[in-house]
Amino acid sequence: MKKDEMMMSPTPWTAHDGDDEIDLRELLAALWRGKYWILASAILGAGLAVAVALLLPNIYHAEATLAPSEEQQGGGLSSLAGQFGGLASLAGVNLGGTGRTDKTGLAVAVAQSRHFLTGFVRRHRLEVAIMAATGMDKGTGELTIDPELYDVTQKKWVREAKPGRSVEPSDWELFRVFSKLISVEQDKKTGLVTIGVDYFSPELAKQWVDWLVADLNAVMKQRDLTDTQRNIAYLKDQLAKTSVADMQTVFYKLIEEQTKTLMLAEVNPDYVFKTLDPAVVPEEKAKPKRALIAVLGTLLGGMLGVMLVLVRHALRRNGQDNAGLTVS
Template identity: 60%
Template sequence: MSQNNHSSPTTTTIPAYYMSPMSGDDEIDLLELWNALLIRKFLILFVFTLGVAVSIGIALWLPNVYTSTATLVPSEEQKGSGLSALANQFGGLASLAGVNIGGGATNDKASVAIEIANSRQFRVRFVHEHHLEVALMASNGVNKKTGELKIDSKIYDVQQQRWVRHVSEGRAAVPTDWELFKVINKLITITQDKKSGFVTVSVDFYSPQLAKQWTDWFIADLNQYMKNRDQVEAKRNIAYLKQQLEKTSVADMQTVFYQLIEEQTKTLMLSEVNPEYVFKTLDPAVVAEEKTKPKRALIVILGGILGGMFGVIIALIKYAANRRNKSVAA
């Protein structure tokens, strides 16, 4: 009798721990977790209460910050200024006589002013001109009774009028321009709405009166800076054009130079008589009556949420540790 050459299929026994992703001891029972949290509810409540208490302390410790805002509108919409604007009209004729009066890309004067207002040079100059160093670097709040700034005696000695702050070796106690710029950059913002063209200047500070005053100063200084800048440019252009006028005997070119000098003289006159040279104030800054920061209720809510989360995490860690100890003991 012949034997069957076909072998019967073998049956492989798979260990139980391969059949299930977790063994019985490692399975997570949501009901068990819930019971574990209920058992440790007082621990969770304690951590939650601690988080709320800490957040309340932080919220009360943080000083009020007030915001003063002014809305501006560019006083002129023309692009470019000085010779760069006039070159579009007279550059061709002037080039016939070998005279280069500039040209190239021109920029909206308001946009240039905004970039200057955001520059380190302008902001540091603003701080120094108005003596804001102590207010920026050493103040930590306002005395509610007197309205005066609270000065940290560990940073600045008011009686001796000198800086006493502790700094790393090799650095001076007097704040550097870079430090002043970083602080003032957080307090003063200037932005422009691309659609309407309106410009907004905002100042955040502990004192609402100083915030309003700084806003006015900042706008006035920016207008004055741009005015001085254009006056210097116009005077330089007039001097240059007069030199070129003396060098040419062509009547047409002399006419061109006279017109250019006339336009530059107009620019110079307008800059002298107009105090709001680049920006006109639509909505002036006022002394704020309500604080903008800190959001104390939000701080307390976040503190409670974080406290509750940490409480749950600690309870779960304790539950996992106890479960592991029991499995090891078994």
């Protein structure tokens, strides 16, 4: 190769740098040429997002803040457990002096359990409201029921059941749907518990929170009543069998404390939790965030438009390069 030809031929990195600069300019130019496509895509995305946002029903959130009741914060059996815990254990009796945190944690676990939630739905007959309702009529405040799922006139389920399932919702279906509507959260530092419900109707959301608190107290109270009555019966039986004075004293004291627990449980409606901040009917919706949906739709539409313009430019350039190679 001649010296002049060698001097005139570009080095690989010079050509590569020039191509990069040209490619960047070409991309910017291609985006500018396709600006109307990008704008149209952004407008289309915004329109679809607004349409979806308007079709989504309003969801209202009601919640109550609860604190452990005084009976669960120690004293009574808790103090007695320190004195007679060993002897009581030998006698086969659990004094239940677990303190506030364990009792509160147990109640939170019960509130999230399948048994409690399905029992709650069945007890208050909420099957139609959570399985067939699609929204609320703002004028009348009544729920909108999907006629393909439930016949309001004949009051029966008409949905198409999958093979192996019944037309009426099963306990598993009720738990799966209802557990998504409620929230039960405990603050580990303060011990306070928040129970919330998200639903189409603000009145029903508030009512369900009240029912959840009342039913949770009732269930926990019944559990402890059953245990206490069983303990009292056992202690009386053991008292009749022993002739040791010291053991009789222990049994009498245990029966006395268990009887106190039984009496307090029967007269106290706020057995586990007392309400610090009761639920109120929400006046503003919690979701959907329609403005956010519209913004995201616009951004996604614009990004899709940019991608289409760049793909179109790449295909056109490849076609031109292939045509140049064929001619040469």
